[in-house]
Every structure is written in structure tokens, then in C-alpha cells.
Amino acid sequence: MSRNCNCMFPDPLPGKWLKGKAIGSGAFGTVHLALNKANGSLFVVKSAESCAGLESLENEANILEGLNSPFIVQCMGKELSKGLNGERKINVFMEYMAGGSLSDVAEKFGGGAMDEEMIRLFTRGILYGLKYLHEQGIVHCDLKCTNVLLGSSGNVKLTDFGCAKRIKDMKETLGQSVGGTPLWMAPEILRNEGLDYSADIWSLGCTVIEMATGKPPWSDEFTNPAAAILKIACSNDKPLFPSKFSKKGVSVYVYNLPAEFNLGLLEDCSHLNVYTNMCPHVANHGLGQPLNNMDHGSADSNPNPWFATHQFIAEMIFHARVENHPCRTWDPSEANLFYVPFYGGLHVSSKFREANHTIRDALAVRLADYLESQPTWRKNHGKDHFIALGRTSWDFMRTDSGPDFGANCLLNLPCVKNMSVLTVERNPWKGSNQHGIPYPSYFHPSTSHQMLTWQDMMRQSNRPHLFSFIGAPRKGVDKAAIRDEMIKQCGESSRCKLVKCDRGNPKCYDPAEILGVMRESQFCLQAPGDSFTRRSTFDSILSGCIPVFFSRHTAYTQYAWFLPTEESNYSVYMDEQSDESKRIEEELLKIPKEEVERMRARVIDMIPRLTYVHPNASDIGFEDAVDVALEALAKHVRDKLQDDNNNAAIAESM
DSSP states (O other): OOTTSOOOOOOOOOTTEEEEEEEEEETTEEEEEEEETTTOOEEEEEEEOSHHHHHHHHHHHHHHTTOOOTTBOOEEEEEEEEOTTSOEEEEEEEEOOTTOBHHHHHHHTTSSOOOHHHHHHHHHHHHHHHHHHHHTTEEOOOOSGGGEEEOTTOOEEEOOOTTOEEGGGHHHHTTSOOOSOGGGSOHHHHTTOOOOTHHHHHHHHHHHHHHHHSSOTTTTTOSSHHHHHHHHHHOOOOOOOOTTSOSOOOOEEEOOOOGGGTGGGGGGGGGSSSSSOOHHHHTGGGTOEEOOSSOOSSSOOSSOOBEEOOTTOHHHHHHHHHHTOTTEESOGGGOSEEEOOOOHHHHHHHSTTOOOHHHHHHHHHHHHHHHHTSHHHHHHTTTTEEEEESSOGGGGOOOSSSOOSSOOSGGGSHHHHHSEEEESSOOTTTOTTEEEOOOOOSBOOSSHHHHHHHHHHHHHOOOOEEEEEEEOOOSSHHHHHHHHHHHHHHHHOTTEEEEEOGGGOGGGGOHHHHHHHHHTEEEEEEOOOSSSOOTHHHHHHHTTOEEEESSGGGTTTTOTTTSOSOGGGTOEEOOTTSSGGGOHHHHHHTSOHHHHHHHHHHHHHHTGGGOOOOTTOOOOOSOOHHHHHHHHHHHHHHHHHHHHHHHHHHHHHO
8 A cells, every 4th residue: 555645544333333532543443442333232443544554453453354363363354445535444353351451460570570370371372372373374573471462261362463474475575664663573574584384483482571660572672673783683682581481391291001000991891890990981082972962052063062971081081182292202301290190090999899909900010010120210219200090099098907999009009109199199298299179070172262151151150059968878977967067057048959879860961950950059168078089179160150168178178270279269178177167048138239349259260270172182272180280290200309409419418
């Protein structure tokens, strides 16, 4: 477009749109909030205020046309017109992102210095957006915090494509000016050496530093953009890596174990549990059979995210997920974590009735012998190794002096004590190397859209019941007392929904029924089960129902890597021996409505990190339970090895 046109401010929006307040501006012009009069939805209109702005907005609309990604802001259309003097005008209509930009987030942190977990989450979303753009042959050219927007749930989307280029025009950019913001621009761009995808990666690095420090590299050195351009273009200096960042991320090596330790066990799936035929449950990488009666809330149900997942199958799901994880390495010399994919839970449940301890323990002992023979084990004596178990730790901690309820000795073996053990329930007193991981629920999304849609449904769910309890009475004085009390109180209250699971009530085995009750409840009572923990806790959170705990060992001492530190932000606690537990309804009614809403919002925000995504999924855009576990493990192992090195150095100096 010619630069000598007579560009003027655009006229007000047409009658079908209602223009609102200005919410931003840029070199192209202004950004206003707008209302769709037809359906009441909010959107954004970008309007040019100069010739250059007109070119920029036209380029942005053309670039965005045909793009469809959950990590790219959606362009809803453009409106071209002419003014009274024949001048061209443009309005570009975009989706409204209620969370603002990453720059807005930085302001909330006093101008920057986001924590590492938040930076990691945002960077991951940006990378997915860049991956999609580059697959479409597009270079963004102006990546920075201001141009990364957030939805109300914290989902990341790239915006501002006024400087973007298609890579097919790359040769034409040689010797020509490429737009962007100097402090974020790659040296080769500033030297007019041509454009390729690596320019966005440089800008991403500058953006990460911006998130960590509140400003891009070199901003303290130069207030004059020209001086900054000269420095970046002509110097070999590289941006300094923020010292507060972890020096190593996650790099996990997966042992290729002999089949007898994992996949070989599945060949006799009908005998993997003395009570249940596990063949339907080990299907689909441990997800179980698909569920077709669930309310997806979206047309985006392909692939189906719902499965009848067994509560004690996490070890299989974890294995399948790590097999396809982007942090997996096939080179053990590059790994800082070593995963031993032993299906210990499936094996131990097949031997519960085996009276001979030697036979019951045999496979665990053979695993220990195998590991200790590996060079990768001997380097750190297994301190960088881990296993994931789908059953509670009690099933692997038989002692000669304790009662025999079918457990084996796996977790008491000396070599396994050196490892980190992920388990759905840790021993709160003797499990120093044990770390709780969530029980799997029924939801295993393959896309971020499926997750966001489900979270939105839970926010909008009508909850007529103040509280609910789903469970059966238990035998034994301690277990029976609190459960009998809950069943009694719930049954007597018009504000409680009771689903009593004795005598084989089929509703208790139907995921749609279970989640249906919970999504209609404000609070869900979580009594200890046969052990401290229960899968129902995670069904409750998945349903946006605030959990009410009666033992600290049901969640608080179990899942430190996954749950917020402030317990009252997402849950209610009533000690089972306290007076409060004798008047549950009265205590819940004391909580102000605003506090309930705040707690529910926190619960719904927790859903992604407590969910096991589909093992075949890629480009998810959020951290699931496996991501959280691997990142926490990497830090735990790194700190443990550092402590060992420090202690060794002290010993040598004495």
C-alpha cells in the first residue's frame, strides 16, 4: 500500500457493534473493547490511526486468516471502508482475552520477577503457539510479553501479528527492514541478514528473561534504541541467564525392562487381581474402556476423553505418558531422572492370597537384582531413579513383625529405599522417599480445548446440594465411626445428597452418576476409606466440588507436589474426633458465600495438574499430573545429590 495516502481516524463502529472503552494502543493505532449487539458477547476491535497502522492491521488480518490454534488469538474478521475523502480505513475484530497480557501479570509482581513455575507454564504455551505458526510457514517477528495474552483460565495465546512474515517470502526480506521491537529482535534481523524461524526463538529467550526480571536483556544499558540495536547487532555478547533459574530441567531416561516386570504381566490380565478381572481395565494404556454417556459440553470430543479408569492403574498410565513425553531422552548420559516402569501394583494384587512369602516377593527381588547390575544405577546408587506404583504404599511394606494382609516387601528392599517412589498413598511416618501422586479419575483430555471446556462447565454448574457423600459403611471401630456419622448426618439433612454404596448399588460404579452428584454439590465429604486416601478426592476436584477432609492424611500429608500450601484455599478440614465433625451441615453453612465461590474457583483451577492426559496427546498447553511429578522429582533429586556432594566435601575437609 502506498505511504502517501491521506490516512485518517476510522469512523465509529457499524450499528451491529457497540464500541466500548479503549484498552490498549500500539504503533498501528488503538484497541477498544466492543459488544456484539446480537448475542451480548465481548470482543476487541483494533483500528488504524495512520498509513503505517493500516498496513500493519491489514497484514495482521491476512496472516491470521485461516489459522486455527488454541495458542493463537482468533481473528473474527475485518471491515474495510472508505472515508469521505476516499481514504482507506480498517477495523479488525479479535477475540477478547480477559486475563490481559503477560506484561499485566508482570505488573502484579511489582514489575516482573514471576516465579519459575509460572514462567515455565507460560513459556510452554508460547512454544506451542510458535510451533503451530512455524508449521504454517509464519514467523511472528515481534514476540514479547505485551504480545502474549491470557484467557480467564490462564491459557496463553499469541497476538499482534502486524510484523509477521510468511517464510515463503524469506528471500525477499534479505536487505529489507523487518519490523519488531529492538530489544527483543535477533541479531541477524538487525543486521538485515534475512529472516527464518530462529528469530522467534531468540525473541522467546528475551521474553523469558523479561518474565523473570521484569525487563528484556540490555534494557539497563541502553535507553536509546539505536544504541541497543548497535549492541545487539554487532556484539557477540549473549543475554545473561537469570541466576534464579534452575540450571537443569527434566530429562528422563526410561528403562527397557524385561517384559516380566511390566508388559508381560498383562498377558495374564484376568488374574492380575484376586477380586477383579483386570483385562477391561488394562486396555488403552491403562485408561480402560471408553465412556460414551458423559456430558462433554463441547463438540470437541474426538478423541473421546472419558474412560472407565480403574483407581489402582496409575502405574500403567504413567508409563504410557512418559514413553511419549517431550522430556524423555534415549541417551542415559543426558538424563537426570531414570524411570523404572515396574507394574508393581498389578503384580502385588495378583499375589494377595499367596501364603509363601518367598514366592510373593520373588519378582520384586529380581527387579532389585536387575537394577543393581546396571551401570546407570551404580553412578548414583539409584538416588536418581524412581518408580511409580498404582497402589498404596502399604501393599509393598510387609514386615515380619506386622500383620500379613497380602503385601510384599518391595519398598523395604535396600536398593528401593535409595530410589524415589511415586505412589497414590504414601506412608506418612516411614515414607521419606515416597511421594504421593493423584489417583486417576475418568477424564483424560487430548487437547487444551477439552480441558478448558470442562473447566468452564464446572464453573457454570448448578449446585443445589450444600454437600454430598458417596460411600459405603466400613468395618472396624475407627473406620466405621466417621463413615457411620457421615451417612447418618447426610441422610437426615435436606441439604445433603447421599449415595450409599452398600449391597452393590450400581450407581456407585457408574462414573456419570458419581460425577453427576458431585457437580451438583458445593462440598463433597471425603472420609478415609480402607486406608487414608480415596480416589473420590480427585473425582470431587474434577467436578469442581470443594473437598471436606476428616483426616490430614487423606490429602494434606500426601500430595504436597500437587496441592496448594494453604489448605483452606481449596478445602475444609474437620478433625474426625472434633465437635465440628458432629455437626457438618452447621459448620459448612457458616462459610460465607463469597468464600465458597473463591474456594470453588481455586478447586477448578487445580483440575489440570491433577489430571492424567491421554498418553497419545501432544501440544496440550497445560501441565498434567505427570508433568508436575517429573518437574518436582527433578528438583528433589537435584537437591538430594547436591546435599550428598556437600556432605562429602565437609567430610573430606575434616
